[in-house]
Amino acid sequence: MSSPITPAIVSALAPTGTLRASINLGNPILANEDAASGDPAGVSVDLARALAERLSVPIGLVVFEKAAASVDAVRNEQADIGFFAIDPARSEGLRFTAPYVLIEGSYLVPAASPIRRNEQVDQGDVRIAVGTGSAYDLFLTREIKEAQIERVQGAKGVFESLHAGQVEVAAGIRQVLEAEAGRTPGLRLLPGRFMVIQQAMGTPASRGAEAAAALAAFVEEMKASGFVAEALARHRIQGASVAPAAVQA
Incomplete structure (x- = not known):
């Protein structure tokens, strides 16, 4: 962080003496269970x-299988x-940093589908099918005008x-979606993307502006130092990119 870590910031971000981090295992780009x-x-993580x-506090990981549960925590x-996709529908009660990672949202269809382009979906x-409360659910709820959105439980429910x-x-x-298409014959990924997901860190709004600013500065430092890029490489994540530096007001 560019600013000093004061006792007030530590108390605001870790009031119990342990930093409790909400981790969403439903997004394997960002977190999953170690195989070993x-x-x-x-x-x-x-x-x-x-x-x-x-x-200078211990870490406590609070693990969830869905984004919505992670946000609620x-x-x-x-x-x-926590670590969330930035979305206006999630802003109440939370303060977000600028994004640290960008992820593409895409569509998967049966190979025989007449749908060839993203624009033909609506x-x-x-x-x-979307995971209930996911970034895709929130985005498509606002953007889709004609098609019907079916909300199911996680990626497994989407594929089923x-x-x-x-x-x-x-x-x-x-x-x-690419991995599912590779495992299952008869599926086709539509070219391009229908949205870019901005993954950011967040904290309760009640923790105050100073704590939110400190968290935002931390994210900017982690991007600029190469920490985020190195973490993506270390975990062999492809298709996600480090978000650009936040524009200073």
Whole structure:
């Protein structure tokens, strides 16, 4: 962080004496279970540990399988920080940093589908499966005018709906959809993307402006120092990019 870590900042970000970090395992770009230990691992976990070290407090990981639950944990102050896609629908009760990673959101369809481009998805006879409360759910709820949005539980539910013919389109993280297409014959990823997901860190708004500014400065330092890029490489993450530096007001 560019500013000194004062006792007030430590108290605001880790009021229990432990930095409780909300980790969403539903986004494998940022976190998943280590194959050997079963412990959470990934870019968001690395950032949480680095912040705890900076604050000179222990780290406590609060793990969830869905983004919405992870967001609620921070909003309800069951966790001190979290890692979320920036979205206006999530702003109440939270303060976000600028993004540290950018991720593409894409569509997956059956190979025989007449849909060839992203622009063709928003039609009255199309049903789109999304994970409830995900960044895709929030974005498409605002943007889709004609198609029907089917909200299911996580990526597994999205794929099950597509395989069962209950929907015509699956929406999600491009890399996750690519992996499913590689595992399952008869699926096709639409070219390009329908959205760019801005992954940021967040803290309860009640922690105050000074704590939010300190967290924002931490994220900027982690991007500028190469920490985020190195973490992406170390965890062999492809398709995600380090977000550019925040524009200073």
